[in-house]
Amino acid sequence: MFCNQCEQTAKGFACELAGVCGKNEEVAALQDALIHALQGIAFYAKEWQKHGIVDSQLDVFVLKGIFTTLTNVDFDPARLSAMVREAVRWRDQLKASIRQHGAMVEFKHASTTFEPASDDAGLVEQGRALQLIQSLDANEDIRSMKQILLYGIKGISAYAEHAAKFGETDPVVTQFIYDALVALGTDGLGIEDCVPVALKAGEVNLRAMELLDAGNTGRYGHPVPTAVQLGHRKNKCILITGHDLINLETLLRQTEGKGIDVYTHGEMLPCHAYPELKKYPHFYGHFGTAWQNQRIEFGAFPGPILFTTNCIQKPAPHYADRVFTTNLVGWPGIKHVEENDFSSVVEMALQMDGFTDDSDKGTVTTGFARNAVLGVADKVIDAVKAGAIKHFFLVGGCDGAKSGRDYYTQFVKQTPKDSIVLTLACGKFRFFKEDLGDIGGIPRLLDIGQCNDAYSAIQIAVALSKAFDCGVNDLPLSMVLSWYEQKAVSILLTLLYLGIKNIRLGPSLPAFITPNVLNFLIETYNIQPITTPEADLEAILSE
Numbered sequence: 086m087f088c089n090q091c092e093q094t095a096k097g098f099a100c101e102l103a104g105v106c107g108k109n110e111e112v113a114a115l116q117d118a119l120i121h122a123l124q125g126i127a128f129y130a131k132e133w134q135k136h137g138i139v140d141s142q143l144d145v146f147v148l149k150g151i152f153t154t155l156t157n158v159d160f161d162p163a164r165l166s167a168m169v170r171e172a173v174r175w176r177d178q179l180k181a182s183i184r185q186h187g188a189m190v191e192f193k194h195a196s197t198t199f200e201p202a203s204d205d206a207g208l209v210e211q212g213r214a215l216q217l218i219q220s221l222d223a224n225e226d227i228r229s230m231k232q233i234l235l236y237g238i239k240g241i242s243a244y245a246e247h248a249a250k251f252g253e254t255d256p257v258v259t260q261f262i263y264d265a266l267v268a269l270g271t272d273g274l275g276i277e278d279c280v281p282v283a284l285k286a287g288e289v290n291l292r293a294m295e296l297l298d299a300g301n302t303g304r305y306g307h308p309v310p311t312a313v314q315l316g317h318r319k320n321k322c323i324l325i326t327g328h329d330l331i332n333l334e335t336l337l338r339q340t341e342g343k344g345i346d347v348y349t350h351g352e353m354l355p356c357h358a359y360p361e362l363k364k365y366p367h368f369y370g371h372f373g374t375a376w377q378n379q380r381i382e383f384g385a386f387p388g389p390i391l392f393t394t395n396c397i398q399k400p401a402p403h404y405a406d407r408v409f410t411t412n413l414v415g416w417p418g419i420k421h422v423e424e425n426d427f428s429s430v431v432e433m434a435l436q437m438d439g440f441t442d443d444s445d446k447g448t449v450t451t452g453f454a455r456n457a458v459l460g461v462a463d464k465v466i467d468a469v470k471a472g473a474i475k476h477f478f479l480v481g482g483c484d485g486a487k488s489g490r491d492y493y494t495q496f497v498k499q500t501p502k503d504s505i506v507l508t509l510a511c512g513k514f515r516f517f518k519e520d521l522g523d524i525g526g527i528p529r530l531l532d533i534g535q536c537n538d539a540y541s542a543i544q545i546a547v548a549l550s551k552a553f554d555c556g557v558n559d560l561p562l563s564m565v566l567s568w569y570e571q572k573a574v575s576i577l578l579t580l581l582y583l584g585i586k587n588i589r590l591g592p593s594l595p596a597f598i599t600p601n602v603l604n605f606l607i608e609t610y611n612i613q614p615i616t617t618p619e620a621d622l623e624a625i626l627s628e
Contacts, residue, residue: 086113087218089596090236091156092569093487098596106157114212115165116154118201120235121215122172123150125196127266129179134260136186143175144259145249149413151242151262156570158394161415166205173201194270221269225599230279231269232597233574237286238265240575243394244293244537246413250331251300258296261289276605287582290575294540301330301359307456308358308534314370315518316446318346321439323430324372324386326350327393328535330359332411332424336391337365339427345434348372350382350390352511355534358452371449374514383408387440389433391422407433449517453507453531455541459548464527465505466552469561473524476504476626477549477562479542481533482512482576483569489592490515493567496618497521497530501626505529507545510536512567539576543583558586563625565589565615581610587628591615 089099091106103109108116126147150168153159176197183190191197202208221235222228238261245258268274268282302308321344325333333356337347346369349356354371356362373382383390384404392410410416411424422429458465468474480497484490490512497506497516506521506529513532521529533541550557566588568577574595580588587610594603594614606612615621 086110086213087216088113089218090232090239090571092483092593092595093485094596097593108160110213111162111209112160112165114209114215115162115169116212117215117217118169118208118212119150119165119172120154120217121196121199121212122169122176122201123147123196124194124266124270125176125199126172126179127263128192128194128197128270129176129183129190130263131267132183132188132190133179134263136183136188138182138186139256141254143179144254144256145246146171146175147259147262148242148246148249151239152246152413155239155243155572158413159415161417161419162205162209163417164415166201166208169208170201173199194267196270222272222274226276226601227274227279229597229599229602230276230283231274233283233578233602234265234279234286235269236571236574236597237283237290237578238262238575240570240572241286241290241293243572244290244297244575247329247394247537248293248296248300250329251297251304253296253300253303255292255296258289258293261285276602280605283578284582286575287578287580290579291540291543291582293575294537294579297537298540305330305334305362306360308355308452308454309360309363310450310452310457311358311363312448312450313349313354313357314446314448315372316444317348317370317372317440318443319440320369321345321434321437322348322369322386322388323391323434324348324350324383324388325353325391325393326373328352328537329393329411330356330362332391332393334362335425336427336430337362337368340367340431340434341365343431343435345388345431345439346370348386350374351514352535353393354449354517355451355454355532355538358454358534374517388437389430391427391430407437447518449532450528451532451534453528454534454538455544455548458531458533458541458545461527462548462552464525465549468525468527469553472503474503474505474527475561476501477507477560478504478625479507479509479546479562479564479566480512480516481507481509481542482567483536483573484511484514484567485569485592487592490567492592492615492618493565494519496565496622499618499622500529502529505531507531507533507542509533509538509542536572536576539579543579557583563587563589565591565621567591568595581606586611587613589613589615589621 093105221231349371350373389407409420409422494515
């Protein structure tokens with residue numbers, strides 16, 4: 086296997102024997118075969134659309150297929166194999182449909198004629214033989230740019246798939262994904278060809294996040310600042326983790342009146358701030374924060390656990406029997422439940438003891454999305470003009486187990502008292518309980534929400550730039566970001582598309598970025614690796 090799509094890749098180069106995430110060679114090969122099969126769909130889908138034919142079911146299947154290959158989403162070989170075969174069936178249907186319209190189109194790319202082996206062992210061998218990453222291009226710099234594009238569309242697909250569940254879709258998104266899959270299989274490209282496509286990925290990701298934001302806020306209202314319990318109370322309980330608000334709503338409805346409290350974990354924390362979710366009295370608190378401690382925390386939780394999306398490693402065996410996953414998430418031996426029926430999770434919660442005591446561990450406040458922040462924009466602007474607020478820091482992104490992420494805790498703790506720290510995504514769990522105080526009643530630490538709420542952060546930055554009649558790069562705003570998986574890549578591409586410069590990125594730079602591509606990013610956008618909190622703060626505040 087060869088996989089370097091996440092920040093924790095082995096030796097800073099690539100996972101070649103087994104993934105640090107737990108992915109084995111069999112799963113890696115099947116994921117590569119799936120991407121290859123989806124490329125075959127893309128070639129014919131682009132041709133299909135020339136005849137004005139669009140199939141929303143196909144679009145959603147492709148989004149799910151790409152999303153499935155994200156880090157820590159699906160490590161179940163049987164499910165991956167089935168998806169590869171379904172992709173080939175879709176491709177062949179497209180071929181037949183195009184021919185019915187009088188077009189006899191053939192393509193040279195191997196994905197358009199790929200036929201999966203009759204058994205799964207043979208399919209795994211086919212996936213290995215593809216050498217998907219190495220085959221992207223013989224030139225390492227072009228291969229690097231194509232990897233950036235591939236990982237970017239993986240992030241886009243995650244957001245677009247969630248948005249589609251709300252009925253929020255845009256053909257611009259899926260059209261670009263088809264274009265990108267075809268571009269990955271196109272030879273003879275130069276960097277000058279790849280850069281516009283990568284920036285287009287950033288533009289499309291902004292649209293995907295906007296669609297998801299519209300779905301979330303349209304159904305549940307705009308988040309409002311909300312104090313969330315970190316302790317627990319005596320009662321039966323269920324823990325839900327991931328990113329999917331619809332699954333959370335379903336769980337809340339199906340546990341209503343049953344004497345079960347629902348707790349969030351990780352990126353589900355901001356869900357407590359949505360008015361239509363807050364109304365459930367048994368939606369109680371947040372349990373578990375740091376990615377690297379999740380096995381300990383989950384093991385300490387006295388109820389069943391429901392995984393709804395990615396970013397979670399395979400559960401430890403000693404409590405895996407009470408873990409459930411929804412359709413898109415998978416590991417061998419873990420129970421799957423339909424996304425509209427969590428009755429088996431509820432039944433297990435009723436059988437287990439749950440919490441047998443009360444514990445007060447204080448609260449944290451979330452819900453500072455764009456409406457909440459812009460609702461007090463006049464106070465923020467006045468505070469800046471008066472000199473009470475002199476700088477804004479956006480410190481957020483992914484969390485992970487690899488050493489070096491304590492940097493973000495130390496950075497936030499050392500930010501000046503006349504500064505505001507905006508944060509989002511699971512990276513905030515390194516410091517989300519820090520008491521930084523406030524400035525004129527405005528908390529110094531503002532939790533904007535999930536990773537996709539980078540859309541809210543961008544809207545806040547744009548609003549501030551308009552208020553001060555300057556560009557975003559001219560604001561006293563610094564971005565210090567952490568990354569782990571592919572959604573972070575898509576968000577970074579969005580920031581670059583918007584022309585935002587001087588981003589500091591860590592804890593290490595992506596292994597798939599070559600020195601020449603890195604130099605391009607430095608020269609064009611002044612992207613910088615993090616160093617030490619002290620040195621970076623001194624440099625930022627002296628700029």
